[in-house]
Amino acid sequence: MELENLRHGTELIKRGFARMQKGGVIMDVTNPEQARIAEEAGAVAVMALQAVPADIRKAGGVARMADPEIVAQIIDTVTIPVMAKARIGHFVEAEILESLGADMVDESEVLTPADEMYHIDKTGFTVPFVCGARNLGEALRRINEGAAMIRTKGEAGTGDVREAVRHMKKIMGEVRELSGKDKEELIKVARDIEAPIELVLESADLQRLPVVNFAAGGVATPADAALMMRLGADGVFVGSGIFKAENPEMMAKAVVEAVNNYDNPEKLAEISRGIGSGMKGMSADTIPPEEALQTRGW
Amino acid sequence: MRIGIMAIQGDVSEHVDAVERALCERGIGGEVLEIRHEGIVPRCDAVILPGGESTTLGRLIEREGIAGEIQNAAKDGIPVLGTCAGLILVATRGDEQVHKTHQHLLGLMDVKVNRNAFGRQRESFEVDLDLPFLDSPYTAIFIRAPAIMDAGPEVDVLSTINGRIVAARQKNVLALAFHPELTPDLRLHHYFLDMISVT
Numbered sequence: 001m002e003l004e005n006l007r008h009g010t011e012l013i014k015r016g017f018a019r020m021q022k023g024g025v026i027m028d029v030t031n032p033e034q035a036r037i038a039e040e041a042g043a044v045a046v047m048a049l050q051a052v053p054a055d056i057r058k059a060g061g062v063a064r065m066a067d068p069e070i071v072a073q074i075i076d077t078v079t080i081p082v083m084a085k086a087r088i089g090h091f092v093e094a095e096i097l098e099s100l101g102a103d104m105v106d107e108s109e110v111l112t113p114a115d116e117m118y119h120i121d122k123t124g125f126t127v128p129f130v131c132g133a134r135n136l137g138e139a140l141r142r143i144n145e146g147a148a149m150i151r152t153k154g155e156a157g158t159g160d161v162r163e164a165v166r167h168m169k170k171i172m173g174e175v176r177e178l179s180g181k182d183k184e185e186l187i188k189v190a191r192d193i194e195a196p197i198e199l200v201l202e203s204a205d206l207q208r209l210p211v212v213n214f215a216a217g218g219v220a221t222p223a224d225a226a227l228m229m230r231l232g233a234d235g236v237f238v239g240s241g242i243f244k245a246e247n248p249e250m251m252a253k254a255v256v257e258a259v260n261n262y263d264n265p266e267k268l269a270e271i272s273r274g275i276g277s278g279m280k281g282m283s284a285d286t287i288p289p290e291e292a293l294q295t296r297g298w
Numbered sequence: 299m300r301i302g303i304m305a306i307q308g309d310v311s312e313h314v315d316a317v318e319r320a321l322c323e324r325g326i327g328g329e330v331l332e333i334r335h336e337g338i339v340p341r342c343d344a345v346i347l348p349g350g351e352s353t354t355l356g357r358l359i360e361r362e363g364i365a366g367e368i369q370n371a372a373k374d375g376i377p378v379l380g381t382c383a384g385l386i387l388v389a390t391r392g393d394e395q396v397h398k399t400h401q402h403l404l405g406l407m408d409v410k411v412n413r414n415a416f417g418r419q420r421e422s423f424e425v426d427l428d429l430p431f432l433d434s435p436y437t438a439i440f441i442r443a444p445a446i447m448d449a450g451p452e453v454d455v456l457s458t459i460n461g462r463i464v465a466a467r468q469k470n471v472l473a474l475a476f477h478p479e480l481t482p483d484l485r486l487h488h489y490f491l492d493m494i495s496v497t
Contacts, residue, residue, distance in 0.1 A: 006423035013422045016309075016441050016480050020349050020382075023307040039399065042358060044307060044351040079395050079413060080351050081442065103419035103442070126420045260306055260334065260358060 009126030011148075017081075017104065017128050018149035018212040021045060021235055025225065025256050026214070028052050028239040031070060032077040038242070041252030045081040045103070047237065048074045053110050053157030053293070054240035054279065063111040065093040071100050083130070088297050089115020098127040104149070106130045107142075109296035110156045110239075119297065122146030132216065134167045134294060136174035137193030140203065141298075143211055144196045150209055152233075153294040154217015157240050159281025161224045163294060164217045168231045171213065178204035217294070220245075220278045222258030222271050229262035246276030299494065302342030304368075305332035306358045308350020308383060312479040317346070320487040339367035344377040344494050347384030349441065349477050352413065355383050356402040365404060372406045377470045377493040385473040386411050386444050393447070407468045408450030415445035415462055415475075427476070429457050429465060432485055438464070438476035445475050 007013075024044025029035045035046045050066045051059065065086050075082045081103035086093035093114075094105045107120050109132050122129040123146035132153035133139035139150045152171070154164030174193070178186065178200065186204055190197040202210045215228030216237035225236045238255055245251035254275045261267040289295070299321070303313050314330050321328040331338055339345060345368060347355075359365045372378050380388040386396065389403050391410040396403070401413075416423070419442055426435035445462035449455060456465035464475040470493060478486035 006425050008421065008423050010424055012439055012480060013424060013441060016439055016477060017419055017422065019309040019312060019480070020351065020441060022309060022311075022350075023305070024351060024354060039353060042354050044354050075418075079399050080353055081419065098420060101418045101420065128419065256354075256358075257361070260362070 014128035014148035015211055018130070021081075021149070021214075022212055023259065024235045025259050026083065026235065026237045027242050027252060028237070029074065029243070030066070032073045034243055034248070035074045035078045035082075037249055038252055039078045039080050041249065042256040043080060043252065044235070045083055046074065046078060047106060047239075048082055048084040048102070049110070052240040052243055054159070054244050054281075055157075056110060057157045057291070065090070065097065065111070068096060068100055071097065071102065075101050085111055086120070087111040088113040089118055089120060091120045094120055094125065094127070094129075098125060102127060104128050104130055107147075108132065109153055109293050113296050119145050130214075132294075132297065133171065135170045135193070136203070137195045138298070139171060139209055139213070140193070140195035140199040143199055143209070147211065149212045149214065151214040151216040151237055154215070154219070155284040155287065156217045156293050158218050158284045158287070159220035159241060159244070159279040160284040161218045161220065161227065163284050164215050164219060164228060165231065167217070168215055168228060168233060171209070172232050175203055175208060179207060218284065220281060222254045222268060222275075225255045226258045226262035226268055229259055235259065240279055244279035246278075250275040251278065299326065299328040300331055300342045301328060301344050301346065302331045302333045302339055303346045303348060304355070304359065304364065304384075305334050306350075306362065306364075307354055308348045309477070309479060310348055313346055313348045316479045316484060316487050320484045320491055323484065324488070324491065333364060334362070336363035336367060339364060339371050342371065342376065344379070344490070345371060346490075347378065347380040347387050348479065349382035349384065352383035352386040352444070353399045353401060356387060359387075360402045365402060369404055369406065372404070372471060375470050377472070377490065378406060379490045380471070380473045381477055381479065382441065382443055382475060385446070385475050386413060388471055388473050389446070406471045407466065407473055408452055409446040409463070409466065409473070410448040411444050412447050412462075413444050414442050415447070416440060416443050418442060425459065427457055427459075427464070431489060436483060436485060437481055438478075439480045440464070440476045443475045446473070
């Protein structure tokens with residue numbers, strides 16, 4: 001077998017990578033030490049970024065891709081996949097992360113958008129992308145641009161799970177509504193939600209999104225993670241929730257175990273005991289609309 | 299016939315679908331059980347360890363008490379299929395990366411594995427692979443795939459890429475570095491189901 005016969009970066013490989021993350025927890029980390037804690041706790045991957053969303057909110061200013069030096073250090077530290085965030089539309093940040101060896105790029109609303117009109121054309125990349133979405137139309141537009149994985153946007157950095165719940169229920173509900181519709185009606189749906197008809201038909205047929213769909217944005221406790229799994233998430237991203245908790249090691253391990261035992265309340269009670277308090281957080285409805293992260297992207 | 303699929307993490311539903319379709323094609327009844335906790339493996343006629351993150355899977359099967367049950371089942375001759383991360387778990391020995399993470403190995407096949415033998419995600423690939431028991435090539439999907447670097451005398455090497463072993467069998471244990479569950483081609487699942495009746 002010759003190496004030149006190998007085909008890289010196909011859709012099957014990009015979507016396949018996302019499938020391997022299912023049932024897992026992906027944790028935000030800002031340095032190699034945190035990455036090691038996440039790996040030790042059983043995270044399936046880590047997300048490298050400059051500051052966790054709660055600190056990005058506090059700091060204000062422009063939030064960009066993480067320092068490539070830190071990303072490289074994290075890649076050298078752990079054996080699990082390393083993902084990293086690029087600004088919406090900033091294809092050069094994405095190219096840099098790809099060249100560093102990041103295993104997935106998150107084109108993320110948590111960072112300050114670089115383009116107010118267009119998301120990155122993700123089809124041309126070898127590295128797979130994950131993108132945030134609040135509803136079915138947004139999810140299918142991102143998939144059409146080449147996203148191999150979707151996550152709910154939620155409201156990052158709040159530790160308030162309500163927006164993630166809203167977005168997951170919205171997406172799941174919209175997919176359920178597709179069943180029983182005939183082709184003409186589905187064409188109308190595609191027009192209404194501004195999504196490609198092929199992807200609407202595929203979602204109707206599969207009765208789910210055509211790619212893996214994780215929960216993100218406000219997950220702060222083992223119970224939050226289990227809740228999102230009960231609502232149909234394929235897995236969970238935890239941002240500020242781990243390293244803003246009183247005891248990050250215990251919280252990280254507990255969230256992983258909660259995702260594995262999401263339908264067992266006795267086990268969840270045991271997992272949630274004596275792990276210290278979760279991040280303080282802020283109620284998502286106290287955030288003025290202009291400071292909401294979820295309205296970035298479209 | 300009961301096929302157990304370790305369902306702790308990874309692409310479980312894809313394996314469930316593939317096995318159900320294969321059972322349906324064979325026209326035989328069968329039940330697919332998801333293994334998330336102890337107590338299920340002893341009821342299975344075959345066990346599949348799917349792809350996922352091997353570091354995570356290794357830790358969790360230990361924590362959930364499933365590891366010892368799979369070892370006992372394999373010893374009793376129950377067929378075990380490990381794909382990708384599952385290939386790492388069935389091995390007896392690992393490379394430096396495997397040791398670094400204190401990876402728990404089940405030690406069912408006398409091989410040494412290299413955790414990410416082909417590199418990171420950007421190096422992941424598809425290739426048409428020749429396998430001795432198939433009459434035409436099989437499209438194999440390798441995702442941050444491991445490979446077997448060194449196999450003991452009991453191990454049948456089934457396929458290699460540039461000297462790295464990507465498919466191997468030792469009696470009732472079958473290890474694949476790629477993902478037969480990600481393509482519609484069910485020939486490898488059929489090959490595995492054939493092992494149930496003969497062992």
